[in-house]
Amino acid sequence: MTTAIGFDAIVGQHHPITLLKTLIRNGTLPHALLFTGDDGVGKQTTAMAFAMACNCRTLKSALASPVKPNAIDACGECAPCKKIIGGHHPDIIQIAPMPSVIKIDQIRALLENLALKPNEADKRVVIISNAQCMNPESGNALLKVLEEPPDRTLIVLTARQTSDLLPTIVSRCRHIHFSPLDAADIEQVLIQVDQVEAQSARTVAGLCGGSIARARKWVDPKWIKRREWIIEALSHVLATGPTHIEPWMALSEILARRKDLVEESLEIITMWLRDLLVARHAPAHVLNKDRLDTLSKTAQTVTPVQLLAYIDAVDHARESLKSNTNLRLTLDAMVLTMSGVTA
Template sequence: MTTTAGFGAIVGQEAPIRLLKTFLRSGTQPHALLFTGDDGVGKKMTAKAFAMACNCRTLSADLPQRPPLTAIDACGECGPCRKIAADHHPDIIRIAPLSTVIRIDQIRELLQTLSLKPNEAQRRVVIFCDAQTMNPEAGNALLKVLEEPPDRTLLVLTTREASDLLPTVVSRCRQIRFSPLSVSAVARLLTTTAAIDPQTAEKAAALCGGSYTRALTLIDRRWQQRHEWIITAMCRFAALPSTDIRAWLAFSEKLAAQKERVEELLEIITMWLRDLLVVGVDANQVLNQDRREILSTVAQGVSRTRLIEQIDAVDEAKAALRANSKARLTLDAMVIKMAGIGE
């Protein structure tokens, strides 16, 4: 995955790219594809690259000769390729959340567009960015297109998990799973495309969980400050008696006050707890490599069972917040479970 277009520019997603190229060579593209995987692993870029390949004049002329998969890619030079690369093609449609939701009005407008023939594309492509943000009404409205796909039209939905969408939507799509990027791949992208120094790139790559987008966030000094705050707090809690709930509730209050970043903060907590589990087994697999010594010390004073219970508490809080539960109540419940109160 890089900032340019075309299959050749996408890093670390060999299996999805191979499957898409097979569709192109055989001429058997499904009418709807569902790209699943974490944010920042190349799903949207791949959707754009596939749209280019579907409409590339040069590739279209070559496909009857059934070229090897390695030779199948958009040329990047013909008119359709240039328009799609510049986001100016009238038949490549992007549907993205307005604020935080894809609304039914957007789907209704799309249905009107799809009732007409494509303007100029060999294959019109509609890319749904973050399809999990469709509200139920929008998802149900989309079923009409999935059940009766318009001629020469391909739908590509991108989301983290198939379970985030209506089952009726998922069942009508061909799912393609995207893997997290390797640490080395992310570090290489950071140094080559974002001009990040190697040491910073390696640290961000180790912490990002295989997401290039997240790695870019981790480089920000403000994120590093939040990361330091969370780790300091978690180390302090490890030394507190389990009955001291006041500090935990104060921590919950501070988390809730950062509503726009709370999921990010919970992810930092999860990474720290995961490292405490891992450090005694294989220290090389620790994400916070610069904290290996303190991780080893803290891990000696906490049981694996307690760590797993704490990770479960954080995961439950994440799910509740995504379901729009009240942040302070959810986080209070989380820290009470993490502290082991009432057990």
């Protein structure tokens, strides 16, 4: 996933890439593919690499003779490849949520486009990113294409998991799952490609849950500094005494000052609380490996039952904020619950 120039640039997804290369070599491409996996593990980049490979003139010529799967990739230099890399190939169609929903009008426009023949591509490729964002109307409209696929057209859907989609859509696609990336792979990419300092790369690679996109977001020094502040603040609250309301309310007040960072902050809090649960019995599996000493000490000040209650309170706050509830009231309710006071 270091650049968008082909399969060889995609890190840590050996099984999906091998399968796609085999389908191309054997000429057994299904009309629809479903890529599932966490955000930032390479689904979108692979979809673009796949579109290039299906239309690369150099690869098409090579496939006239027996080719080993490892040799199957787009050249990045022929006219179709350059158009796809540049984002202006007329037959590579990308659909994404606007901003959080894929609407029926987007699918209707797609159907009108697919009623026409491809302009120039050997294989017209439609990439529907975050397909779980389709509402029922747009999902049912897409079924028409999946049931009667147009000639020379491939459809690639990406989603987090199959359960987020209509079963009828899933059943009409060849499903390929993308696994979380190894921390070592992410660390290597951050250091070699993004020129990230080694210690920061190692820290973020261990925290990001196998998502290179998340790692690239979190490697920002501002994010790392905020994580450090949250860890220190939580450690202070727990050391002071988790039933003391004042430190919790102070934490709520500070979190509420940056509305744009609240979701990010709550995610950091959840990771830290999760690690406090794990630290006592399986320290090798904590995410915040660079703060293992602090984890071990803090874990002695709070019980597993309390930690589970804290995690539930944070999860409830995150869900409430998705419904545009009052920010400060939601955070106050969260910390009051964590302190043992019924909100």
